[in-house]
Amino acid sequence: MGQGTLIVLLSGVALLGWGVWVYNRLVFNRQRVAEASSGVDVQLKRRSSLIPALVGCVRQYMAHEQGTLQALVSERSRALELGEAALAARAPVEAQLSGSLRQLFALVEGYPELKADGQFLELQQAISECEEHIQMARRYYNGAVRELNVLVESAPSNLLAWLFNFAPAEYFALAAPEEGQSPKLEF
Template identity: 65%
Template structure:
């Protein structure tokens, strides 16, 4: 009888150790997703802060393209307003902002003097760098989401996830495949 009690105690301790292990892995993965989203957020804010300078620089040359400039300004304002919103609300707006930037840079092709302007070239390089960082941050975020979601959905960690209300995270996905591409800013 005494041996049975000891066996039960060992079994409970082993079960507790497994629960603690899986709980800690889930917490780690959830923190990694939050950190990855923070990386995307930093780059998106960096891009948003560059857009007013870009618009002003382009405005000096593109007197006839006010609609394109206004579209970029409006999308930036929407993106800034949603800065603290959940990913599901923010991602489509950010993707549309990328589309507007691509359209603006396509119009720049008709303005040789602008393409040679030093300030514009600096902004172009910086925005290209930011867009590349956003793309890398998206990949890192989606990898972190994948790891969390696998833990939340696979046995036996899913039992711990359910018990402690861990939920799968949303991937950073884009509705339009063209939005996955960085704006072409090479002139």
């Protein structure tokens, strides 16, 4: 075997090794995005499951704030309807739901009896913790998306990504800043 043949053979083995390594990184990052998406989904479902108990607790104290409670229930329903949709499609609805929760907690300041209710305090704490977990899960998801997208879009790994049909993932972000604002409710 000549020296030229050996160089070609070693180059081929090195190229094949690089291809396997890049392919495995693409698979790893795609799986990490899926796992992160599942983590965000779990937290969003957890928050949605707490809202009926919160509305029930608040309803007895805030009889004349029914518009706020109805908006919250309506936004929760929309979020549940989009439960199987991609995170990027759900982001605006989930942001509206977060805004409504913040608005409800702001209204509660005018109800000292409600603020002292043990069940309400537990629910408020659980939802606050849930919002923090959603933020952490969303940051992790967006980081995983970034890592995958860098591999899919940068050369030369984009050649293998194209060859094996790896596509960039969508970030969990709002399309427009106003989608994250609390809804304007009239009383």
